[in-house]
Amino acid sequence: MLLKDLKVGLLQYFIGDAHVYATLLHPEGTLSVFRLLPYSEAFFLIDELVDSLQASLSESHRKRVFNRFSFEWGKKLIPAISEIAEFDVILIVPFGSLHGLPLHAIWIEERKQFLAQWKGISYCQSASLLLRCAERNLARGSDLNKWRFDAHDGDLPTNTFSPGSCVSFGVDVKHGNSALYENVAQTFARQFKKHATLIGSRATVKNSGLSVDPSPDSQWDVICLVSHGYLDSISPEGSGLLLDQRFIGVRHIHAMGEQIYTFRDLPFRHVPPQTLIDPAFSAEILTVSEMRVDCLTNANLVALLGCSTAAGEVRTGDDYSSLASQWLKVGASSVIASLWELDIDFLNEWMPRFLTNWVDKGQPKAIAVQGAINQTLSSRCDFQPYDWAVLGLFGDWV
């Protein structure tokens, strides 16, 4: 299948005087406007869903609330099926309380499948950030008209860009099962021709390519971080990934002129006392705030494989602050991250399928994610929407 034959639409939300609205931009430039449900109804339901996903201590309760969203009221947040049927990929730009909602988990009764099975989906917090992600995406430097991918139809993939290098890192600072997390990281990285899994003294931020002055051999197409996520519901800027202190290391911050200051951890964020850490580790959190200080990357894809790495909070100007969106802001073209707690069993089912679709079959990322979901649900009918819809694609869909 040819990439140029895919039809892509931009679904953008806004809040009107009393309703939630969505606009759908077609490739040819036409714009459709849809009035969706009243916000007096929407916000109550959204608050209940978000509260249960982020704060409820009962997994059963979370699943019940989630299923109500997926099978009952979620469809009121998208245009009629006939309006979106023509698209292969839908780019979603939420607004306000709709940020962070798993719209891809909405059940489409007419199709007897979920939206994520039917369409390739990618989210971005704003159209301008989406544009920047697309502009810096090296995959778009190739001739997109000639990009052919295997859409499970036997087509041989031919595209000049292929993600060739990956650096990964895995650590479990809470339970000490780092071997399990390193194995996930290694399995991810081995899909690429050039790969490295950072272990021991080589596991540093600098070697991951996330730095103002990355080391020469640390320019990676793909970065994969496998660790526990931490969501700070009171101060979301302090949310992030629980990593070993050696990974965070020291930060060389360039001040005015030639002056360089060295900080161990900036801004400071202690691991919360109720988060018990395995005594073998000195844990730190790679936070959203920290990534605002002198961080750059040119990675095509960053995989944040921990809990709630895409969960966050709306700030002023509808800026959605989450670890995933911060990686997009510092230069990543696309991010795969989780909206709530990620199960490692699901990850082990989904991840190889996504990587095969993207790396071997040359599929654009949104199509690769769509395929991985379909393949996973075909083999594991025991996964409920709460289990499989946890991962989302953010940023550029290519």
Place this chain on the structure above:
Amino acid sequence: MSIWNQHPNYSDDQLRQLVAVCSEVFLDSDTAAEQFPPDFLEISPAMAARQLGPVLEENGQTLHAESVQEVLQDPIPSRDLCIAILTEIKRSPELATRVSETYARRERKMGGPETVLLAGALVVLAIKLKELRWGPEGGRISFYESAETVKAFLLNLLNLSEHPPSPGNGK
């Protein structure tokens, strides 16, 4: 390896997680759904103490809710109380299996909500739920005797806190 192999020598983290899981298993039962709201696990020690008062006073004693709250908040007696409840749960093979399977699933999560020791929620559920059932095919477990054992244990803790041992009289 089941978490029950650690009984009763749990680390603080294990005990917190296990108490949360037990509370969740109780709350997921049909009997709990009839009596408790879905967000019951977030109940505060003060609220739990007020719920326990009438149940504990069935034996004719007069108890202050503050005393119950103190026991629930104090790390040492609340830990002892939770261990006592876990001992009763462990006696029921079907219930213990549900808990250990849920605990193992929770361990596979790469993060999740942080929690304190949910002693209040677990104590209320363990004392008030005399029977647990999960759907028409899910089975039924009687928890009546265990609930009475837990109540007696808590009353003993309260008696100790309300009537501290008198100082020696010098003899």
